[in-house]
Amino acid sequence: MKKNRQPALKYYSAVTRALSEEMRRDENVILIGEDVGPSGGIFAQTKGLHAEFGPSRVRDTPIAEAGFTSLAVGAAMTGLRPIVEVGFEDFLTACMDPIVNQGAKLRYMLGGQVRVPVTLYTFGSGGLSAGPQHSQSLAAWFAHVPGVKVIQPSSARDALGLLKSSVRDDNFVICLLCKSLIGSKELAPSATEDFLIPIGQAEVKKSGSDVTIIALGAMVKRALAAADILKTDGIDAEVIDPRTISPLDMTTILKSVSKTNTLIVVHEAMSPCGIGAEIVARVCETSPSVLRSAPVRITPPFAPSPFAPNLEADYLPSVEKIVMKAKLMLEDRR
């Protein structure tokens, strides 16, 4: 029997679709980066783009992150809308100045005369035994910089919708994709749909009344799995994916916390000065009496990401750890 199935969208092909749709829509959109051209990228994320849009709009760069990111800023100031790929999130450290001192601030410093519509996407986070220089989650670094927006899609649909919105945004947007999600798939929005997700809008992935769990990136799936387990113990967890890290959608977060009076944040970056710290601080500043138990951050220890699979598994927040912390929190409250 034939089923009329909707095609699946994989996380990496969501990137391809977003890029190609936006490049078709606007000829000012160009793509540059290492191996984005004829090879189609290390995860096949740019497959077909060079053939469709040609060597002028899809350019392989030499290994020169500082140079080509700044170049993208210059191009953005003068009429193009560059998309920049930096293979691994860890290499963003190689182009900090173009992002932090140029892309983020030029509009401000030049009296608002220019816009800097750059979308920079990169593959980050852990889970693949890639070791200390290829597994990092640096969202907090960029969320600290005014002038930059930061998004982190936790699913193929989010990757598609958020990336398309980034390309249309007139600011420097950093899209932090998760390597461990590359092969994950979901039902695709229909091929003719112009599927957009607004930047700055969190999503309630599962609603619940007992405990608020805010999870980022690849941790969203783990938080949802934890919520399933908690349910069997009679605990109704609400799971929220901020999707945009800067600016944060505090309205959605505060609404949830006001309902559950609890707050757990799960992310792959370390705790100190992280996104979890920021969310906890904002909740406490805005609603000082809303929390009935101490907020909890579930993160790796303050150490680089280790290589060996057993070490990395222990390092990253696990489903079990989320379940355990949530139970502990609710027991304490009783």
Add this chain to the structure above:
Amino acid sequence: MSGSAKLCKHKAIEIHQKLWEVRLFELRAAELYREGHLPGFIHLSLGQEACAVGACLALEEKDFITSTHRGHGHCLAKGADPRFMMAELAGKHEGYSKGRGGSMHIADVSKGVLGANGIVGQSAPLACGAALTAQVKNTGQAALAFFGEGASGSGPVHEAMNIAAIWKLPVIFFCEVNRYAELSPYSVHVPIERLSERSKSYGFDGFTVDGSNVKAVYNAVSSARQKIRSGGGPVLIEAKTHRWHGHYEGDPMHYLDDKDRDSSQRMDPVVMFEAACALELGINTEELSKSKENAITLIDDAVSFALGLGAAPTSVISEDVYA
């Protein structure tokens, strides 16, 4: 280039064994990776052995090297122990980085190996730093930076060459031109035929050698080392070579051009050297088999050692974050 010391028989046999150690270490690593014994991803230098071996064996024992993501050969050639290397590739506590680094972060500082490195381009300035220590403390050491033609276009490499020239640092920039950087050919990364020509614009000497010919590499690095010994500044050596395997193991290599796809066209640096040993140095097949046997034993031991180890204890996660 002048002053190429004739290779003595003893050195030649040492080189021969090292070539095989590197070759066998990586063939075994490829096999173990396919079988799922090695996690993460690994980058092999099969086909490039003459670069690592020729360069490291021309250095003095006290000298430093800095390496790259494709560093197994460099580390082995400079004297790292294949057992602790393989243990690291397998993510074991006994590995050089206690299982925390993996293939891309192998170091043996006691042998002057300041580490493979996962960030392209950093090997050059790091080597300049080691050269600065040697200069300030007047130790007579030199440093050699391995990097690829891909890395040659990165800011840190250019900055390193300029600083090294101005400060006359005892550093050798050793560029392995293996025709591809990741998934793209040389022409995407370098617009000139000979990278070594760039040295002139920085103000030091540069040479291009056949990177499949271990004697040529050895002689070039020996002369560069000699020049540094007599107070000359940096030297750039470009070694033209071939990467036989993918950028990473498992890479389907769709991007290869037809010539590179045809393995019968390849120069095998090990075979080439064995022929030279017989023809030019009068080394007989028995002697060659013996050094090859030694290499086989060493690498077999390394593999059994690594596979016999248990998982690393989680306590290592938080060790060594600070001194």
